[in-house]
Amino acid sequence: xxxxxxxxxxxxxxxxxxxxxxxxxxxxxxxxxxxxxxxxxxxxxxxxxxxxxxxxxxxxxxxxxxxxxxxxxxxxxxxxxxxxxxxxxxxxxxxxxxxxxxxxxxxxxxxxxxxxxxxxxxxxxxxxxxxxxxxxxxxxxxxxxxxxxxxxxxxxxxxxxxxxxxxxxxxxxxxxxxxxxxxxxxxxxxxxxxxxxxxxxxxxxxxxxxxxxxxxxxxxxxxxxxxxxxxxxxxxxxxxxxxxxxxxxxxxxxxxxxxxxxxxxxxxxxxxxxxxxxxxxxxxxxxxxxxxxxxxxxxxxxxxxxxxxxxxxxxxxxxxxxxxxxxxxxxxxxxxxxxxxx
Numbered sequence: 001x002x003x004x005x006x007x008x009x010x011x012x013x014x015x016x017x018x019x020x021x022x023x024x025x026x027x028x029x030x031x032x033x034x035x036x037x038x039x040x041x042x043x044x045x046x047x048x049x050x051x052x053x054x055x056x057x058x059x060x061x062x063x064x065x066x067x068x069x070x071x072x073x074x075x076x077x078x079x080x081x082x083x084x085x086x087x088x089x090x091x092x093x094x095x096x097x098x099x100x101x102x103x104x105x106x107x108x109x110x111x112x113x114x115x116x117x118x119x120x121x122x123x124x125x126x127x128x129x130x131x132x133x134x135x136x137x138x139x140x141x142x143x144x145x146x147x148x149x150x151x152x153x154x155x156x157x158x159x160x161x162x163x164x165x166x167x168x169x170x171x172x173x174x175x176x177x178x179x180x181x182x183x184x185x186x187x188x189x190x191x192x193x194x195x196x197x198x199x200x201x202x203x204x205x206x207x208x209x210x211x212x213x214x215x216x217x218x219x220x221x222x223x224x225x226x227x228x229x230x231x232x233x234x235x236x237x238x239x240x241x242x243x244x245x246x247x248x249x250x251x252x253x254x255x256x257x258x259x260x261x262x263x264x265x266x267x268x269x270x271x272x273x274x275x276x277x278x279x280x281x282x283x284x285x286x287x288x289x290x291x292x293x294x295x296x297x298x299x300x301x302x303x304x305x306x307x308x309x310x311x312x313x314x315x316x317x318x319x320x321x322x323x324x325x326x327x328x329x330x331x332x333x334x335x336x337x338x339x340x341x342x
């Protein structure tokens with residue numbers, strides 16, 4: 001594969017800017033009228049909890065561990081937005097490394113949750129155990145359960161992360177390799193968790209009511225749920241169906257929920273608060289991933305082949321373009337805090 005469209009090339013920059021200009025027009029044309037909101041709410045209250053989970057794993061998350069190591073941060077292998085600063089301008093001017101910004105993300109999440117340090121926590125979509133690494137390293141009295149349907153992720157966390165924090169007869173963390181929707185009393189004790197956290201999982205949810213119902217089943221009365229995932233400031237209908245956008249080629253079954261939507265689903269949990277995290281944080285994260293991926297592309301090509309390299313390279317460019325318009329004002333991450341009524 002040539003260097004065309006790899007990070008830093010003139011072709012890559014032009015392509016990203018071209019897609020970003022197109023998307024900015026789409027964002028500006030999108031609305032949030034009552035009819036659009038009603039359609040979104042109907043979608044978010046129907047169907048299964050997730051769609052195309054198996055395809056999502058095989059097409060995206062079950063690439064080999066060495067592939068993800070080639071571009072993720074060294075400390076946490078965090079496959080989600082890092083946090084550099086509050087505003088787009090501050091993000092671009094930040095001197096923080098990817099590693100520092102990922103740690104800042106976890107610190108911010110723990111602050112917004114109000115983590116005390118003695119909770120029993122369920123991590124919905126544990127990835128490579130990045131949240132477990134941060135919390136268990138900083139809060140020695142916490143116990144955690146993580147779940148992932150990815151074979152690649154589970155193989156790593158069940159050995160590396162569990163081996164790092166369990167020992168001496170103490171099990172501080174355990175992991176489950178399954179779909180959250182199928183979780184039952186055989187794996188966990190209902191009503192026994194103080195906190196449920198998800199980072200980068202709700203983009204893959206279809207039925208938000210079912211998701212909150214399952215989370216409420218896990219939580220004790222008074223327990224909390226906190227979520228971090230990609231959102232849009234406005235209702236963009238085509239982004240609610242992965243089959244209608246290019247992003248569906250990378251995240252089958254994925255969707256971008258409007259910022260205000262999740263807080264409307266209070267049948268099982270009480271909505272407490274939400275925050276919008278400026279999208280330039282994700283642009284900067286993706287840009288660093290793209291840079292590291294490009295530096296390792298010759299080695300990766302030997303294993304993945306040129307077609308798969310193009311696939312991932314286009315993924316980085318397309319995703320960066322989603323967050324660039326308006327210096328992160330349209331697309332970003334939502335933080336949501338819920339509680340289970342006593």
